[in-house]
Amino acid sequence: MTDTAAGTPDSTASMQHGTVRVERFGAIAHVVLDRPDSLNSITPDMFYDLLEAGQQLSADTSVNAVVMRGEGRAFCAGLDMGEFKRIVEGTMAGSPLDIPGDAEALAQQAVEIWSQVAVPVIAAIHGPALGGGFQFALGADIRISTADAKLSAMELAWGIIPDMMGTQLLPRLIGPSKAKRLIFTADTISGEQGLAWGLVDELAEDPVATAHALAEQIADKSRSALVWAKKLVDMADSATMREGLVAEQQALRELRGTEEQKLAVQKRMEQLAARKAAKGQS
Structure with missing residues (x-):
């Protein structure tokens, strides 16, 4: 390769x-x-x-x-x-x-x-x-x-x-x-x-x-959130603002509170804690 x-x-x-x-x-x-x-x-x-x-x-x-x-x-x-x-x-x-x-x-x-x-x-x-x-x-x-x-x-x-x-x-x-x-x-x-x-x-x-x-x-990000993010940005070429905002709310309803989102939040909090610890040691 x-x-x-x-x-x-x-x-x-x-x-x-x-x-x-x-x-x-x-x-x-x-x-x-x-x-x-x-x-x-x-x-x-x-x-x-x-x-x-x-x-x-x-x-x-x-x-x-x-x-x-x-x-x-x-x-x-x-x-x-x-x-x-x-x-x-x-x-x-x-x-x-x-x-x-x-x-x-x-x-x-x-x-x-x-x-x-x-x-x-x-x-x-x-x-x-x-x-x-x-x-x-x-x-x-x-x-x-x-x-x-x-x-x-x-x-x-x-x-x-x-x-x-x-x-x-x-x-x-x-x-x-x-x-x-x-x-x-x-x-x-x-x-x-x-x-x-x-x-x-x-x-x-x-x-x-x-x-x-x-x-x-x-x-490294949540796959479901990535999929929605790409879909929403692509919509901006042809959808109206109202259609885009409605789709954003639909995305939030589908993503929020899922096991995948909980894992993403946990990972992010661990990353922030590690940065804070590293900064305190420097």
Whole structure:
């Protein structure tokens, strides 16, 4: 696997999904794009594999946080060049990427699934995150990047548009004018510029180690509270204020007084007592 601070994954809980690997570290899962020889470029199989991995994690109540990363020298360099060659040759005509019976495109579902995973998802970005790979990162809740990462919604350079939720997620993150500039120009920006624009939440020399450390901090919290917190914040994009406030009260009714909340309170009080004792000794 990886030489990061995450250590060695639990082999009994880890799983390979073709081009995607899921590694488990206790309550933390790593979703690893695993085509390092091609900079984790996207094939149709990767869409299926990501969706399958996301569905697996959605159903796993032992997972409290997820880190998405790329194996090797890149997060994801976008659509495999072989797929573009097929477009030029006309061999992709009549080959839709839709799942039979579903209205939404498979590529969109491979991004949307990370909002449906109930717990926080952190993207650890290094090297190229281009086109579809850039949009994979947009599907995460939090993005941590190297300063020199290459970020681009580059689809217009290939005569298409960011069709993996990019036209909807990007404006929500950085506002419509900056989103239009990135999409219209197909420019590539650095992780450092991404931080300045609000596209990236944090810079790190080792984004995987930093993302894993953040996942550890998150995973230590009550899972039920994490699930509600993610759901409520996501509602803010589309719900009215009244709907959001009603949902907050529903969350409190469901969380307050449960055994899980009692354990969280006990843990927090023990932590505060330990800090007070340590401060008294200093």
